[in-house]
Amino acid sequence: MAEALREQQLCLSRFIRDPHSNPAPPGIEARRLAVYRQLFLGNMQSLLAGSFPVLSATLAQTQWQSLTTEFYACHRCKTPLFTEVAGEWVSYLETRSDLPGWVAELAHYEWIETVLLLSDNADPAHDPEGDLLDGVPLLSSLAMPLAYAWPVSHIGPDQLPLEAPVEPTLLLARRGADQKIHFARLAPLAHALLVSLQQQLLTGREHLDALAQRAGVERGALERQGIALLHGLKAQGVVLGTVRG
Template sequence: MNETLREQQWRLARHLRDPHVYAPPPGIEARRLKVYRELFYGAIEGLLAGSFPVMRETLGEGVWHARVRDFYANYRSQTPLFTEIAEAFIDYLQGVDLDAPWQLELAHYEWIEAQLYLSDAQDPAHDPSGDLLEGEPLLSCTAKVLAYQWPVEQIGPHFQPQQAPATPTLLLVYRDNSLQVRFARLTSMAYQLLAGVSGTGRARLQALGDVDLQGLALLTSLRAQGVIVGTC
């Protein structure tokens, strides 16, 4: 490639990413540059706005756009895929001073929701009617058991806590049969049963000291909902 053309391309790319710092290459009409700037930034902002609608609304337009512009200008993405931009944004948030203390966890929660909604993953081989005590309960591939410091499912424009609760937020997030993503709060025992211990249903209940078999009732209910797909 001609070195002059290469330099022009680099200067244009730097300008489009951060026009306040880098001047454009000479010879390009200002009107055209403005179109390019708006087109490129708008594409990234639109993807992120669709992935993190609650964050955008809660932070407000000014803070949101400042954050996205910093990401656009300074983060060096390792993926060329638009479908992975949201995950790249979460990686970016881990290395900056956050706009709100709950921002990273809210971003992760919204990303999980989107991943479950769009997922075309298939469950591994399992027995749909397997014994939940003698077999190992298998969580659906469109269900996630999550633990957060902040009550992410409650955060929004009218609820922006500044201090994390004393107890963590334990959630089951899943896609139901109508392809809607839903969430449910979990007790500590339910969280441990689904994610904290492994093995057969009986081994899990014994590890948790569940002598009343409350956990078995929970497993049975979750299988009826399709959250647990059977045993493996």
């Protein structure tokens, strides 16, 4: 009895997800199946449109409908949480090599706002007055350096790029004390420093030395710029201080 019920439920769920590839469960009126189908798919499409308003408005309506329908039918989410479906959508679009490159990048750009809004990460203990050059600068867990091949912050229904520009779009996304998400353009040095802070625990001097070596420039010149940059990031709350030893 239990096995028969389980098979009926699976048959119904397979049909609702993808009625073109799965037979309808017997004994249920087609009209009712259509209602179930539209209810579940419509809820998913509404959820995605609310999380990705720019992408949904920029794609042609038929393309948006097609992509969300295919996502619903084919993608196997690794989480049951509605708050994490947006991340699954981004992962799905990143597998779609048939789409223009800006589609997945624009989705990722919009998704980052959700990630930061919902983040409950706690920053580790730190010294807010620590020496940013000789100590180990600590990046806020609510700040993310981002790099895109496409100008994601300028894409919209009336502004579609035909090709990626030569220079990447470098951005900082952060959640401020006002609990709002702020995006700012970054210079290459600022982006490289933030990525270095994100990836490894080194003193500020070691971060700047490594960046100077990578760029092939004189260490002293970059260090002067780097110190000013670290203090500017500290003033914005992007750098919290230094790791407490």
